[in-house]
Amino acid sequence: MVVRLSLAVTLAALSVTAVQTKSHRDIPDTFSSIASCVDEPSTFSCENTAPINNTCCSPTPGGLVLQTQFWSTWTGLERTGQLLPEKSWTIHGLWPDNCDGSFEQYCDLSRQFDPTPSPAILPDGTVVPAWKGPGIDTFVSQFGRQDLLDFMQKYWINQGAPNVDFWGHEFSKHATCTSTFDVACYQSYKKHQDVVNFFDAVVRAFHRYPTFSMLASAGIVPSNQTAYSLDSIQKALVSQTGAIPFLGCQANGTVLTEVWYFSHVLGTEQFGTYKNVNSTTNSTCSKTAGIWYYERTKSSEREVRA
Ligand SMILES: *[C@@H]1O[C@H](CO)[C@@H](O)[C@H](O)[C@H]1NC(C)=O
Numbered sequence: 001m002v003v004r005l006s007l008a009v010t011l012a013a014l015s016v017t018a019v020q021t022k023s024h025r026d027i028p029d030t031f032s033s034i035a036s037c038v039d040e041p042s043t044f045s046c047e048n049t050a051p052i053n054n055t056c057c058s059p060t061p062g063g064l065v066l067q068t069q070f071w072s073t074w075t076g077l078e079r080t081g082q083l084l085p086e087k088s089w090t091i092h093g094l095w096p097d098n099c100d101g102s103f104e105q106y107c108d109l110s111r112q113f114d115p116t117p118s119p120a121i122l123p124d125g126t127v128v129p130a131w132k133g134p135g136i137d138t139f140v141s142q143f144g145r146q147d148l149l150d151f152m153q154k155y156w157i158n159q160g161a162p163n164v165d166f167w168g169h170e171f172s173k174h175a176t177c178t179s180t181f182d183v184a185c186y187q188s189y190k191k192h193q194d195v196v197n198f199f200d201a202v203v204r205a206f207h208r209y210p211t212f213s214m215l216a217s218a219g220i221v222p223s224n225q226t227a228y229s230l231d232s233i234q235k236a237l238v239s240q241t242g243a244i245p246f247l248g249c250q251a252n253g254t255v256l257t258e259v260w261y262f263s264h265v266l267g268t269e270q271f272g273t274y275k276n277v278n279s280t281t282n283s284t285c286s287k288t289a290g291i292w293y294y295e296r297t298k299s300s301e302r303e304v305r306a
Pocket residue numbers: 040041050051052053054
């Protein structure tokens with residue numbers, strides 16, 4: 001009995017060791033190379049006076065970086081388990097606007113992984129072909145990054161279609177226009193490492209702007225009884241970020257659904273320092289009417305922090 005027990009313990013210990021060794025060996029790096037950037041002068045994006053010679057070192061021309069988030073009360077795919085994270089806004093994306101607030105989209109069709117391109121035809125007439133291949137989540141799995149996928153499944157939520165479609169859309173529409181994620185910025189590029197590198201960067205940027213907590217700290221919590229003024233919501237966020245974000249509303253400016261945080265970045269979008277700057281776009285929320293920051297339908301959300 002004693003012998004059998006100790007054998008079982010030994011075997012369990014061995015298998016734990018084997019699993020740990022395997023996973024250490026199997027997770028490849030996905031970061032870009034900044035070796036050629038270290039001796040270059042660096043300034044915040046959109047604040048450079050000299051031209052940026054190495055576009056892998058600073059996002060350009062899309063140097064006005066937006067971390068965008070949604071507040072929605074339902075997903076439409078609740079029956080499949082696609083739920084919203086309790087006490088958190090959700091990720092929309094990380095966008096490279098030009099310094100004047102205009103923007104490019106779908107800049108590299110060899111990295112088009114969006115199954116439902118929007119727009120499907122660019123202003124210059126270029127057709128963006130729908131992606132028919134495997135979901136972009138499979139690229140992340142190939143790099144062994146279940147931790148990243150788990151986070152995205154909790155906080156990067158689509159409405160009316162699976163989350164993975166939305167992730168493919170955000171990568172192909174926006175990251176392909178962000179110079180620091182160009183394929184050329186990776187030393188001995190491994191196919192799709194830029195996708196993983198981008199998703200890591202989006203998650204890192206999202207953590208900088210805890211909208212739900214910032215608003216709650218100022219006494220602004222979702223309510224179906226009390227509406228808030230645009231001014232009070234704006235002031236709460238400005239007091240923590242030092243800059244005016246864009247607030248988006250629907251229903252004639254009365255229902256809060258979006259926030260966009262603008263920044264200039266020193267260094268790369270993936271590793272650099274973000275400095276918050278004022279929005280270049282006026283809010284679509286009413287300046288006079290009350291604004292509803294609705295409570296979610298209970299069955300549309302779940303606790304994800306456990
Ligand atoms: C770009 O290259 C020029 C000429 O080599 C150099 O003088 C300048 O300092 C460089 N600028 C940056 C931002 O690296």
